[in-house]
Structures are given as structure tokens and as C-alpha cells.
Amino acid sequence: MLVRVLGSAAGGGVPQWNCGCANCAAAIADPSLMRTGCSVAVSADGATWTVLNAPAELPGQLTGFSKMRGYLDFGKLPFAQLMLTDAELDHAIGLLMLRQATELTVACTLSMRQLLDGIFRLVSGYLRVTWREVIPGTEFPLDPACPSGLLGRAIPVGGGKPPAYAGAIRASADAAIALQIYDPHGGCLVYAPCVPALTDPLMRAFRDASLILLDGTFFSDDELIKAGRRRSALQLGHLPVGGPDGSLARLGPTILPNVVYTHLNNTNPLLAARSTPAEQVRRAGAAVAADGTDYEL
Numbered sequence: 536m537l538v539r540v541l542g543s544a545a546g547g548g549v550p551q552w553n554c555g556c557a558n559c560a561a562a563i564a565d566p567s568l569m570r571t572g573c574s575v576a577v578s579a580d581g582a583t584w585t586v587l588n589a590p591a592e593l594p595g596q597l598t599g600f601s602k603m604r605g606y607l608d609f610g611k612l613p614f615a616q617l618m619l620t621d622a623e624l625d626h627a628i629g630l631l632m633l634r635q636a637t638e639l640t641v642a643c644t645l646s647m648r649q650l651l652d653g654i655f656r657l658v659s660g661y662l663r664v665t666w667r668e669v670i671p672g673t674e675f676p677l678d679p680a681c682p683s684g685l686l687g688r689a690i691p692v693g694g695g696k697p698p699a700y701a702g703a704i705r706a707s708a709d710a711a712i713a714l715q716i717y718d719p720h721g722g723c724l725v726y727a728p729c730v731p732a733l734t735d736p737l738m739r740a741f742r743d744a745s746l747i748l749l750d751g752t753f754f755s756d757d758e759l760i761k762a763g764r765r766r767s768a769l770q771l772g773h774l775p776v777g778g779p780d781g782s783l784a785r786l787g788p789t790i791l792p793n794v795v796y797t798h799l800n801n802t803n804p805l806l807a808a809r810s811t812p813a814e815q816v817r818r819a820g821a822a823v824a825a826d827g828t829d830y831e832l
Contacts, residue, residue: 536685536722536832537578538746541586541596543824544570545752545800546625548592556762558806568806570826571596572625573728573798575748576603576614577677577716579684584614585677587714587726589629599827615678616640616667618687621711621729622650623698630654634661642667644689646710650701671709677716688715690740694731696772711772715740722832724748728798731772733785741790745832748824751776751796754803754812762802776805777812783819797824 542548549570550559562568572590581602586593597603603613612633619626619641631654633639639662641655648655648666658664669675669689677685693711697704713727723744727737730750741747753759753768756775760767768775775781776796786794796805796816804810805823816823 536716536718536724537581537602538724538748538830538832539576539600539602540748540795540797540824540826540828540830541574541576541600542571542590542592543797543799543826543828544572545798546572546590546623547801548572548590549799549801549806551801554801556802558801558803561807570799570806572629574629575726576600577685577724578602579681579718583678583681583684585685586614586617588620588626588728589617589633590625591628591632593629594632596826612636612639615680616642618669618677618714619643619647619651620714620726621693621698622647622701622706623711623729624700626728627651627654630658634658636662638663638665640665640667642669644669644671644709644712646693646707650698650706650710669712671712684718686717686719688740689713690715690727690734690736692727692730692732692734692737694772696731713737713740715744717743718832722746724832728752729772730774730782731769732774733782741786741793744793746830747790747794748797749782749794750774750798751803751805751823752798752800754781754805756781758800758802776816783816783821786821788820792820794821795824796821799823 550562571592691708697706717723752773
């Protein structure tokens, strides 16, 4: 299985246009530190790809990936389908950026489909959209045209928090999922960019994984509060990396070497490679994702 990290930042990327924090200032001064919205491409053979999530920067991520560039053609997409792990706008707004295509297949749960109805209707005004339902807990071929290829399974991780645009409704658990993708010939990826808690099903999936692209949005629970915002990481539906109850402390030495933290908010000290939190992650055996990194499982 081939895995490409197309983007590793939380919504807004790094630098964020309305922020002058240390990480954003550093990325403005040194473009090599820039990061785009969180997205991943996976393939069994390097020819047929599935893209996971659609940030606003997706078109640039696709044209910047040489293994997809050779498939670019007017009206055609260089991937077979796009899968969503949640209904957050930061992971779905890129669907609108694909409107020049003639057709698009989007796979997601029913809860996501209902929450994103407005975006689906907008995109459908430009191209033919096929919705493929993902049923949590049920194994499915990642690419229906290749049933002998990669297999997927969705693990509900939602904690009831709906996207901000949805108002005060309580979202169902499958409004956010982790994706377990495995190759029958060996290799297993778990992509979990939005994780409010380490549940038993999620931990079981981690133990079977060769690579875990895990929610690293915030290093500490009070990271945004210190930056003058009102809500903590947990209130926003993200388990922090650090702290006594964070993922770094709770994942054991057999799991951490397979963990790569992604979906990094622009306030996250992990973005500074020489920071104490970044060194703490390295000492634990885990890593921090970067745009354009390739893995072969």
C-alpha cells in the first residue's frame, strides 16, 4: 500500500491568513514550513488512488503530487473516489474546488451526507456526484471497481459534537470516523484526524496498524485558551497529544512507533521541530506529519 500525506494542517493551514503567532510568522519567513489542510491519498498499486478528505487546498495538493500529475486531463479527476472522515467544513470545502470535473464519487456515512447536504447540492450543480454510503463496522472494498484491492472499515469516533454550521443539534457517533485501510497482501493504515477519545475499537485498530495518522490538532488541552480563545481542545472534539490524559501518555510503546501526528493547528508547538513538545514526541517513538511525505506499507 502506498500512502501520501497531501496535507498535514488543521483548517486554515500554516500560516493562517489571520494569525501572527510564532508558527505562522516562521512559515511566512520560511516557505518550507508551510502546511496545507489535512488530506491523504492511498493506493494499492500507484495507479488508482483514493483521496481521504477534501480541504480547500486539495487542487494544489493534487497537482503537486507527481504520481497523480500524469493522470491529469480536462474534466477528469486523478483519483477514483474521495472519502470523508467527518462533516467538518475544513474537510469538505474542497469538494467545491473540484467543480471543473465531469463526475465525482464521494464516500461517507449517512450522517455526514445529511450534514453536508448543502455542499452536495452545490457541487451537483456543476458535475455528476455519486454518493457511496460507508456503513461503520462493515468491511468494504476501498475501490468498488477493484474488489481484490485495498479493504476499508469505518470506526465511529464522534462524541456528539456537530460541525459549527449545524447549530446545537447532537451529531451521531458516525458523523466522525477513523478509517482502517488494509491490504490483503500486508500493511494496514489507520487514518484518524479527528479523535475526541481513545475508544476500545480504535485501540484495537491501532494494534493492527502499520501506520497511524492520528489527530495531533492540539498539543495541550488549554492551547487555544492560552491564545485567547474560549474553548479547549476536548470541547472542540480533539484529544490533545500531551498531558497525563493525552494520546502520547495513553498509547503504549508498541503503538507509538507507528504513530504520525497530523491535522496540526497553527498554534501547535509540534510545528517547531526544536520545541520541547516535538522532542517529547520523538523520544516516545512517534513522529509529526509533513506535507508531501510518502509511506509504503
